[in-house]
Amino acid sequence: MLKFANAKINIGLHVTERRADGYHNLETIFYPVKIYDAVEIQSAEELGMEIHGSELKADDDNLCLRAYRLLATDFDLPPVKIHLLKRIPIGAGLGGGSSDASATLQLLNDQFKLGLTDTQLETYAAQLGADCPFFIQNKATYAEDIGTKLSPIDLDLSAYYIVLLKPDLHISTAEAYKNVIPLTPQVDLRRAVQLPIQEWKLIIKNDFETGLFELYPQIAEIKRRFYELGAIYSSMTGSGSAVFAIFEQETDVSELNALGQVFLPMDL
Ligand SMILES: C[C@](O)(CO)[C@H](O)COP(=O)(O)OP(=O)(O)OC[C@H]1O[C@@H](n2ccc(N)nc2=O)[C@H](O)[C@@H]1O
Ligand SMILES: Nc1ncnc2c1ncn2[C@@H]1O[C@H](COP(=O)(O)OP(=O)(O)OP(=O)(O)O)[C@@H](O)[C@H]1O
Known part of the structure; x- marks a missing residue:
């Protein structure tokens, strides 16, 4: 199963408060943009990952593997091989890693019929990174708290x-x-x-x-x-x-x- 994982932009971003846990409260508008990574999962003998188009390492920090491991704590998942094709630049503020993580959660949910709702997927996504939950619904959204409290908004830039x-x-x-x-x-x-x-x-x-x-x-x-x-x-x-x-x-x-x-x- 394959999914194209798109990038996001922030239209406005207010950092409002430094929190005791080291994170910051913010207000921002997330908007999806048409630049894509591709994430594919295949059944395999053991858990593995291959990355194409990037120097990024397929180590334990990789957000796709972290997404798999997170779901595997609650579900009896068979091993998979994850193929990731990177196109979204890293360290760019485009949320590429976060999008890959959420795409992996969605692929595993679909492939193994876990029956998770978007709200449940967003809760898992929030454990992987502040930007991750937005990518589950992937629509123009107003975000608060650390970026994980989401309210959809009416904004369509497709004519631009x-x-x-x-x-x-x-x-x-x-x-x-x-x-x-x-x-x-x-x-x-x-x-x-x-x-x-x-x-x-x-x-x-x-x-x-x-x-x-x-x-x-x-x-x-x-x-x-x-x-x-x-x-x-x-x-x-x-x-x-x-x-x-x-x-x-x-x-x-x-x-x-x-x-x-x-x-x-x-x-x-
Ligand atoms: C800058 C933004 O991209 C705006 O959308 C996000 O706030 C960043 O979100 P992200 O990359 O998913 O961030 P995470 O992977 O959760 O956190 C990376 C690091 O960024 C800092 N961090 C992140 C989000 C937030 N609201 N406050 C923070 O202070 C923390 O030091 C954290 O250790
Ligand atoms: N699949 C992945 N793709 C990209 N980066 C990943 C991935 N898995 C782990 N990372 C790590 O996450 C870090 C941030 O990646 P990402 O591309 O999301 O950041 P960013 O472009 O600064 O976006 P944002 O700050 O908006 O989340 C990288 O330094 C990288 O080491």
């Missing part, structure tokens, strides 16, 4: 052209959180995304940008260049380093190739 650029920079999520200063939000993101997208630029921000733009001016430069090319909204996603841009129509961004790897939306 979304482009991503990932500079040659790997940002660790934990490091990014260590350097962010929690703030009380001045804007209600759920309301802000209902405004015309042309107004988002003035209102919607990602709190990680302040510190990371200072540390890595090349990320700020990407955002500036997207606006020069006519983007109606552009932002770093999650804790970086990728930047996305929303255009009203298909736009040639090839002049930005020197700044990093460009990802164009695709249909499967």
Whole structure:
């Protein structure tokens, strides 16, 4: 069984509070984007994993294997071989690992007819990472707490052209959180995304940008260049380093190739 695991972007991200458990409370809008990894599970003699298209190691930290082991604590799962094809860049704020983890939970649920509901899958997903539960329903969502309290919202960007650029920079999520200063939000993101997208630029921000733009001016430069090319909204996603841009129509961004790897939306 095979599943394409897509990436996400964060449209606005407020880090509101540092918690006693080391995590941070936040408010964000998750939105799925059409950049994909592929996860396949096959019956096998023993548990194993192969990764294609990435230096990432198939060790115990891999989120696909962690997803298998998590379900195996509650269900009598037969061994499987997991094949992972990586296309979503790592350390980009695109949630690739989280998406792979949730895809693995869904594949195991389907293949072995475990009968888990989306709500139950989200509870398992939350044990694997704060970004993971979103990928179970994979729809435009307002997220609170550490990113795991989800409320679907009405937001459809399918009429727009979304482009991503990932500079040659790997940002660790934990490091990014260590350097962010929690703030009380001045804007209600759920309301802000209902405004015309042309107004988002003035209102919607990602709190990680302040510190990371200072540390890595090349990320700020990407955002500036997207606006020069006519983007109606552009932002770093999650804790970086990728930047996305929303255009009203298909736009040639090839002049930005020197700044990093460009990802164009695709249909499967
Ligand atoms: C930046 C975002 O991508 C925004 O969507 C997420 O908040 C990151 O979520 P994630 O990568 O799934 O994060 P996890 O794998 O759960 O945690 C990695 C590390 O990030 C920090 N972390 C993560 C989420 C959160 N709300 N507060 C945190 O402080 C913690 O130090 C944690 O040890
Ligand atoms: N299947 C996987 N794909 C990618 N990374 C994985 C995977 N399994 C474990 N990891 C580990 O998780 C870390 C974060 O991966 P991921 O791609 O989700 O982060 P990210 O791009 O910063 O996204 P975000 O911060 O939005 O979750 C990597 O450093 C990697 O070592």
